[in-house]
Amino acid sequence: MTASMEKGVSRAMELASARQIAAQSPPLEARPHPWLRNAAITAAGGAVFASLASIIDQSAWAVPIAAAGSATAVGVGALGYRAKMRDVEVDRAIEQLSPQLGLAAPSRETIKASRWDARGWPGRPGRLVIRYASAKLSLDEHFIARINEVLSGQAWGEYRLQKHDTRRRRIIFVPTRASEEKTVEEAASIARAKRTVLTLLGPTCKITKTEFDPVTGELRALEASHEVGTKIAPSGYRNRIERTVSGLLSGRWRAKWELEKDTVRFEVRPNFEKNVWHPAPVLSDDNPLINYDSVKIPYGIDEDGHVMYWRPAVDPHMMLVGSSGTGKTVTAHTVLTEVTANGWIVWVVDGKGVEFLGFQDWPNVQIVAAQIAHQVAVIHRAWQVMEERYAAIIAGEAQETDFEPLVLFIDEFADFRGNLLNWYSMIKGKGDPTKPRTLQEVGSIARKGRTSRVHMVLGTQRPDAEYFGGDMRDNFRMRVSMGRLSPQGAQMMWESMSIGTSIPRGCRGRATTVNDANDAVEIQTYRTPDPRKVGPGDEGYELFEVLRPAVARHPRLLILDPEPDEVDIDKGDSEEVELRFHNYAMAPWGRAEDHPYSDPVALRAKGRSRDTARGATPLEILGIYSKRLPRTKDLLDAAESAHARPELTVVPELLADDVVEDDWEGFSEPAVSSPGDIQVGDLICVDEDTDHWAVVDSDPGPDEFDEDHYAITWRGDGDSEGVLSVPEDGEVSLRRALEFA
Numbered sequence: 031m032t033a034s035m036e037k038g039v040s041r042a043m044e045l046a047s048a049r050q051i052a053a054q055s056p057p058l059e060a061r062p063h064p065w066l067r068n069a070a071i072t073a074a075g076g077a078v079f080a081s082l083a084s085i086i087d088q089s090a091w092a093v094p095i096a097a098a099g100s101a102t103a104v105g106v107g108a109l110g111y112r113a114k115m116r117d118v119e120v121d122r123a124i125e126q127l128s129p130q131l132g133l134a135a136p137s138r139e140t141i142k143a144s145r146w147d148a149r150g151w152p153g154r155p156g157r158l159v160i161r162y163a164s165a166k167l168s169l170d171e172h173f174i175a176r177i178n179e180v181l182s183g184q185a186w187g188e189y190r191l192q193k194h195d196t197r198r199r200r201i202i203f204v205p206t207r208a209s210e211e212k213t214v215e216e217a218a219s220i221a222r223a224k225r226t227v228l229t230l231l232g233p234t235c236k237i238t239k240t241e242f243d244p245v246t247g248e249l250r251a252l253e254a255s256h257e258v259g260t261k262i263a264p265s266g267y268r269n270r271i272e273r274t275v276s277g278l279l280s281g282r283w284r285a286k287w288e289l290e291k292d293t294v295r296f297e298v299r300p301n302f303e304k305n306v307w308h309p310a311p312v313l314s315d316d317n318p319l320i321n322y323d324s325v326k327i328p329y330g331i332d333e334d335g336h337v338m339y340w341r342p343a344v345d346p347h348m349m350l351v352g353s354s355g356t357g358k359t360v361t362a363h364t365v366l367t368e369v370t371a372n373g374w375i376v377w378v379v380d381g382k383g384v385e386f387l388g389f390q391d392w393p394n395v396q397i398v399a400a401q402i403a404h405q406v407a408v409i410h411r412a413w414q415v416m417e418e419r420y421a422a423i424i425a426g427e428a429q430e431t432d433f434e435p436l437v438l439f440i441d442e443f444a445d446f447r448g449n450l451l452n453w454y455s456m457i458k459g460k461g462d463p464t465k466p467r468t469l470q471e472v473g474s475i476a477r478k479g480r481t482s483r484v485h486m487v488l489g490t491q492r493p494d495a496e497y498f499g500g501d502m503r504d505n506f507r508m509r510v511s512m513g514r515l516s517p518q519g520a521q522m523m524w525e526s527m528s529i530g531t532s533i534p535r536g537c538r539g540r541a542t543t544v545n546d547a548n549d550a551v552e553i554q555t556y557r558t559p560d561p562r563k564v565g566p567g568d569e570g571y572e573l574f575e576v577l578r579p580a581v582a583r584h585p586r587l588l589i590l591d592p593e594p595d596e597v598d599i600d601k602g603d604s605e606e607v608e609l610r611f612h613n614y615a616m617a618p619w620g621r622a623e624d625h626p627y628s629d630p631v632a633l634r635a636k637g638r639s640r641d642t643a644r645g646a647t648p649l650e651i652l653g654i655y656s657k658r659l660p661r662t663k664d665l666l667d668a669a670e671s672a673h674a675r676p677e678l679t680v681v682p683e684l685l686a687d688d689v690v691e692d693d694w695e696g697f698s699e700p701a702v703s704s705p706g707d708i709q710v711g712d713l714i715c716v717d718e719d720t721d722h723w724a725v726v727d728s729d730p731g732p733d734e735f736d737e738d739h740y741a742i743t744w745r746g747d748g749d750s751e752g753v754l755s756v757p758e759d760g761e762v763s764l765r766r767a768l769e770f771a
């Protein structure tokens with residue numbers, strides 16, 4: 031990156047005002063201020079009178095006269111010096127105001143400062159009368175604001191307009207009242223804010239309102255009307271304005287545009303919470319037959335604290351997308367705990383096999399399928415429930431309100447799909463279709479599930495066009511994308527190359543979703559502890575008490591061994607019958623309490639855990655575990671049922687902080703690009719010295735403050751953001767998402 035690129039917006043603003051200051055030549059000639067001479071004459075006069083007193087034999091008066099003379103001399107000197115300082119300050123204001131008043135050279139006729147108050151040194155004028163020559167100036171509606179900005183930039187505090195007499199071309203400013211008085215710095219920042227907004231939104235812009243923090247007195251919001259609706263229609267332009275205003279004022283600012291009304295509100299952005307623990311579920315009724323229509327599942331909050339909800343009766347299925355470590359599973363756990371608190375049935379297909387183990391004995395979770403044969407069975411049975419309910423409605427034997435809702439969670443759908451296809455290729459028999467029916471069943475639930483109250487929560491790393499195209503995608507209107515999306519992922523998820531592409535990577539659980547107004551918004555998802563990983567004394571543990579449903583309405587279930595097809599001995603079939611896909615899909619189910627030896631929860635309760643030392647090393651898996659440690663048969667024993675998961679103790683996951691992420695995964699090697707070629711979603715180096723890279727979050731466009739420059743808005747990995755100004759012929763170091771490189 032070139033040195034000129036490091037110039038940010040604030041520098042552009044400084045330049046803009048520097049240009050004006052440069053225009054104010056020549057400076058005023060200093061006024062004569064003989065304060066030292068006057069003080070000396072006064073002191074000398076005192077001395078003369080003191081000596082005269084002695085001569086005329088009144089020597090008792092000599093000392094008092096000498097003292098009074100000295101004191102008067104000091105007073106004369108101080109007043110004279112103060113007058114000089116005041117004149118210097120007024121002259122400086124005159125010089126700075128001349129360009130605003132359209133004068134080629136500053137003139138002392140422009141400002142008359144009077145009614146000085148003695149607060150501070152050398153005091154401040156209680157009234158400033160400003161005269162201007164051309165009536166044309168007053169036609170510019172920013173005229174007064176600009177003058178006020180210059181006045182606020184002096185060391186006198188803040189002023190307000192008292193009177194503008196356009197006929198006599200005279201403006202009177204007085205200090206703001208004590209109650210509304212701001213520090214010089216605050217006043218300057220307010221003036222700068224107004225000025226920035228006026229500059230960015232053009233001469234038709236009017237500041238209509240300002241709001242201050244009642245406690246600190248700081249500017250909190252500023253509203254404006256404008257007539258540049260067409261110009262600001264592209265979101266990139268609005269983004270640049272927002273970021274420029276934010277860069278110039280203290281704190282993070284955002285803009286709320288009312289495009290139809292041609293108004294905008296700039297306001298201080300609330301701080302986004304980084305960790306929001308899942309609040310206790312709010313329930314009206316936990317009977318699923320009664321609460322069905324009203325259930326809303328909260329899963330996070332936006333930056334203003336508004337809660338985001340999934341309403342299954344309105345949007346039947348939910349899709350959670352996000353790459354590894356973004357918080358997808360935590361959000362799925364949030365949804366699961368809410369769904370079960372409402373008394374709804376939950377079935378889980380745990381694509382990775384370990385993410386939902388902690389919920390195996392959670393009330394109202396009937397089954398957690400961790401291995402592929404069971405997962406196929408769970409999906410098939412959910413599909414069967416749907417079909418039979420559907421058939422019952424068609425036959426007039428039932429109606430929707432008769433059905434208890436069932437939510438099928440499929441976590442890590444892409445992993446599951448891959449495993450399924452592999453597994454199917456191994457068990458597929460003669461006459462079986464080329465692809466397992468399971469995938470069709472998922473599609474079918476997505477399309478028809480709502481009528482029979484069979485819902486899905488589907489999590490996956492990326493929404494692949496191959497299986498989320500067309501219908502399938504449209505049936506998942508409730509979507510959450512966790513973490514930062516690639517531009518292509520954003521197109522798939524949000525039909526926009528930019529939505530969700532600039533989520534800061536350093537903020538776990540940060541996501542994009544759609545709010546009730548159907549706008550895409552950034553949210554912080556709730557954090558729900560995982561019962562498998564969080565034990566007594568750990569952070570979040572006490573939450574289980576409020577999250578765990580008080581009543582288990584639905585019994586835990588197990589998938590039992592599949593039954594082979596009946597053997598036709600007459601036809602000479604061998605006694606060894608291979609299990610086929612349909613045998614697994616139709617495997618019988620039973621209540622967990624009736625099958626303690628197949629129940630992983632019961633087995634775990636019996637305390638069959640792996641020898642920890644043995645589990646810590648991969649040597650055992652390689653079959654070369656040290657003979658010095660006794661080899662136990664626990665693991666094998668635990669697998670006495672062919673399909674029960676033998677082990678629930680899993681080597682702990684690395685903590686998020688321990689993971690050294692590859693910052694550039696999915697991005698190209700750095701290359702040099704011209705600013706006009708930069709796209710939303712590119713990573714650019716915003717500071718060469720610190721090697722600070724950030725993601726571009728809107729299309730680059732002309733820099734309103736600097737001719738022949740591009741302004742590029744960016745967001746960093748934390749909650750930082752900014753705008754980079756680059757000359758049109760300058761260069762930017764860039765990494766592009768690989769699918770676009």
Ligand SMILES: Nc1ncnc2c1ncn2[C@@H]1O[C@H](COP(=O)(O)OP(=O)(O)OP(=O)(O)O)[C@@H](O)[C@H]1O
Nearest residue numbers: 353354355356357358359360538539555556557686
């Ligand atoms: N909402 C959240 N608030 C705070 N921290 C979170 C949140 N969600 C996730 N995290 C942190 O991020 C870690 C990873 O989350 P999670 O396991 O849900 O990711 P994931 O997207 O499912 O990843 P993977 O696909 O690898 O399982 C969690 O262990 C937790 O420390």
